Amino acid sequence: MTLIVFFLMFITASATEKLCPLRASIDVLEGEYFFLCYLESMQEHFQEEAYTINWYKENAGKQQLIKETGRIVSQMNFLEFWPAELSDSGNYSVTHSNGKQNFTIQKWTLNVLERNKSSCFNKNHLTTEIKNAGTGHSLKCSDLSVNENDSITWYKDCKNYENETERELDFKTLTVQHSGIYTCKILISHKGKIYHSTNTIKLVVEEDAPEAGALEIVGHNEEIETEIGKEETLNCTGFLGYYMREDASLYWLINQKFPEKCTGIPENEPSICEEELKKLKLGNKFYVTTLLWIKKVTDEDMHRNFTCMLQADERTQMKIVKLKKGNTRDLPVHIFTTGMVLAVLFPCVAVAVVFVCVMFRVDLVLFYRNICRRDDTAGDGKEYDAFVSYLKDCISPTEEEREFALKILPMILEENFGYKLCIFERDVSPGGGKCIEYSCH
Numbered sequence: 001m002t003l004i005v006f007f008l009m010f011i012t013a014s015a016t017e018k019l020c021p022l023r024a025s026i027d028v029l030e031g032e033y034f035f036l037c038y039l040e041s042m043q044e045h046f047q048e049e050a051y052t053i054n055w056y057k058e059n060a061g062k063q064q065l066i067k068e069t070g071r072i073v074s075q076m077n078f079l080e081f082w083p084a085e086l087s088d089s090g091n092y093s094v095t096h097s098n099g100k101q102n103f104t105i106q107k108w109t110l111n112v113l114e115r116n117k118s119s120c121f122n123k124n125h126l127t128t129e130i131k132n133a134g135t136g137h138s139l140k141c142s143d144l145s146v147n148e149n150d151s152i153t154w155y156k157d158c159k160n161y162e163n164e165t166e167r168e169l170d171f172k173t174l175t176v177q178h179s180g181i182y183t184c185k186i187l188i189s190h191k192g193k194i195y196h197s198t199n200t201i202k203l204v205v206e207e208d209a210p211e212a213g214a215l216e217i218v219g220h221n222e223e224i225e226t227e228i229g230k231e232e233t234l235n236c237t238g239f240l241g242y243y244m245r246e247d248a249s250l251y252w253l254i255n256q257k258f259p260e261k262c263t264g265i266p267e268n269e270p271s272i273c274e275e276e277l278k279k280l281k282l283g284n285k286f287y288v289t290t291l292l293w294i295k296k297v298t299d300e301d302m303h304r305n306f307t308c309m310l311q312a313d314e315r316t317q318m319k320i321v322k323l324k325k326g327n328t329r330d331l332p333v334h335i336f337t338t339g340m341v342l343a344v345l346f347p348c349v350a351v352a353v354v355f356v357c358v359m360f361r362v363d364l365v366l367f368y369r370n371i372c373r374r375d376d377t378a379g380d381g382k383e384y385d386a387f388v389s390y391l392k393d394c395i396s397p398t399e400e401e402r403e404f405a406l407k408i409l410p411m412i413l414e415e416n417f418g419y420k421l422c423i424f425e426r427d428v429s430p431g432g433g434k435c436i437e438y439s440c441h
C-alpha cells in the first residue's frame with residue numbers, strides 16, 4: 001500500500017518535475033514563494049476525455065474563479081504564488097468539471113502570516129521536533145523540489161549555521177546543545193527575479209523525551225457491521241505524541257485511491273467524501289483526525305478496503321477498515337422494524353382475542369348461527385334441545401309466566417334459532433314419557 005502511494009507520488013513528480021506534498025496545514029509567510037497542489041491520482045476516478053480544472057477562492061461565501069496574473073500561475077496540478085501576499089489568505093478549492101457536473105478535488109485554508117521584521121522567522125510559523133539525546137536525526141529543509149541553481153542556507157537561531165548548504169541537516173548523535181531554532185532559506189529564480197521560501201524547525205533535544213517520536217493510528221484494523229443504505233462515518237485518528245508535528249499527514253484511501261473532499265454543501269456532497277483534517281489537543285497529547293463520510297452504504301462498499309494512512313518522518317502507519325453486513329440486522333431497517341412491531345403485537349392480539357371469546361362466547365355462537373343460518377341442533381340426533389318448566393300446579397302461575405313459557409320462549413328459540421323445546425303442556429301426550437315429567441313435590 002505504501003509502495004503504491006509512493007509510486008503515485010513518483011508518477012506525479014516525474015510528470016511535472018515537481019513533488020506535491022500532502023500538507024496537513026498550510027501556513028505560509030508573506031513575500032515567499034508558495035504553491036497549492038493536488039495529487040493527480042486524486043482525480044483518477046473521473047475518467048473523462050474532456051474536462052477542465054478550475055481553481056477557486058472563496059470570497060464572502062462565494063466561489064470566485066482565480067484569474068491568472070503574473071503573480072498567480074496555474075500549471076497542471078499546481079497553483080503557484082510568486083510570491084504570496086497577506087491578501088491571499090482564505091479558502092481555496094480546485095474542481096474538476098466535465099461540463100455537466102463539477103467535482104471538488106481538494107480544499108485548503110491558506111493562512112498567510114506576517115514576516116517578523118526583527119527576526120529571521122515568525123514564531124507562529126515553525127514546527128517542533130522533540131528528540132532523544134544520543135539518537136541520530138536529520139532536519140529537512142522543505143517540501144519544495146530544488147533545482148541545481150537554487151541555493152540553500154541554514155541558520156541556527158538566525159545565525160548562519162556551519163556554512164551548511166545541503167537540503168538536509170544531519171546529526172549523527174544528538175546532544176542537548178543541538179537544541180535550537182533552525183531556519184533554512186531557499187533562493188529560487190523565476191523569470192529573472194529571485195524569490196525565497198523559508199522553513200523553521202524548533203529542535204528540542206532531551207535526555208529522556210517521553211514518547212517524543214510517537215506516531216500511531218488510534219485503534220486497529222477493523223470490520224464494521226453495517227447494512228446497505230445506512231449512513232456510516234469512519235473515524236481515523238492519529239496520535240502524534242506530545243507536540244504538534246506539522247510534518248504529519250493523515251488521509252483516507254479507498255482501494256488505494258483518494259476519495260473526494262467533502263464540500264460542506266449538503267446537496268452537492270459526493271456519495272463518499274473525506275472531511276477536513278482536524279487537529280486536536282487532549283491534555284498534553286496531540287492528535288490529528290479525519291472522517292470519511294459514506295452517505296449510503298452500497299453493496300460495492302462491502303468489498304472495498306478503506307485505508308487510513310498516517311505519515312511523518314518517512315514512517316507510515318495504516319489502518320484498514322472493512323464494512324460487512326451485520327448478523328443481527330441483515331434486513332433493511334423498515335422490514336426489521338415492522339417485524340419487531342408485529343412480533344410484539346401478535347401475543348397481545350392473541351390474548352385479547354382469547355379474552356373476548358371467553359367473555360362473549362354465547363353471543364359469538366349466536367352471532368355465528370345468525371350469520372351462517374345453520375342449525376347444528378337439528379342434526380344432533382336428539383329430539384329436543386331443552387325442557388321448559390314453570391311453576392304451575394303448586395302456586396297458580398300468573399298470566400305473564402304462562403305467556404312467556406308457552407309463547408315468547410318457543411317463538412324466539414324455536415323460530416329464530418332452531419332449537420327444539422320440550423314443553424310439557426304442548427308436547428307431552430298423556431301416557432307419553434319423552435319429556436321427563438316434572439312436578440312439585
Ligand SMILES: *[C@@H]1O[C@H](CO)[C@@H](O)[C@H](O)[C@H]1NC(C)=O
Nearest residue numbers: 058059060061089090091109
Ligand atoms: C474558510 O472556511 C471555514 C470553514 O471551512 C470558515 O470557518 C472560514 O470562515 C472560511 N474563511 C474565509 C476567509 O472565508
Ligand SMILES: *[C@@H]1O[C@H](CO)[C@@H](O)[C@H](O)[C@H]1NC(C)=O
Nearest residue numbers: 054065095097099100101102
Ligand atoms: C461548474 O463550474 C462552471 C465554471 O465555474 C460553472 O459555470 C457551472 O455553473 C458549474 N456547474 C455546476 C453544475 O455547478
Ligand SMILES: *[C@@H]1O[C@H](CO)[C@@H](O)[C@H](O)[C@H]1NC(C)=O
Nearest residue numbers: 116117118119121122123124
Ligand atoms: C518577532 O521577533 C521579535 C524579536 O526576535 C520577538 O520578540 C517576537 O516575539 C517575534 N514575533 C513573532 C510573531 O515571531
Ligand SMILES: *[C@@H]1O[C@H](CO)[C@@H](O)[C@H](O)[C@H]1NC(C)=O
Nearest residue numbers: 146147148149150188189190
Ligand atoms: C543554472 O544556472 C546556469 C548558469 O547560470 C544556467 O545555464 C542553467 O540553465 C541553470 N539551470 C537551471 C535548472 O535553471
Ligand SMILES: *[C@@H]1O[C@H](CO)[C@@H](O)[C@H](O)[C@H]1NC(C)=O
Nearest residue numbers: 154159160161162163164165
Ligand atoms: C563558513 O565560510 C566562511 C567563509 O567562506 C569561513 O570563513 C568560515 O570558516 C566557514 N565556517 C565554517 C564553520 O565552516
Ligand SMILES: *[C@@H]1O[C@H](CO)[C@@H](O)[C@H](O)[C@H]1NC(C)=O
Nearest residue numbers: 218219235236237280289291
Ligand atoms: C474519532 O476518534 C477519536 C479517538 O477515538 C475520538 O477522540 C474522536 O472524538 C472521534 N471523532 C468523532 C467525530 O467521533
Ligand SMILES: *[C@@H]1O[C@H](CO)[C@@H](O)[C@H](O)[C@H]1NC(C)=O
Nearest residue numbers: 254255256303304305306320
Ligand atoms: C484489501 O486488503 C487486503 C489485505 O488486507 C487484500 O488482500 C485485498 O486484495 C484488498 N482488496 C482490495 C479490493 O483492494
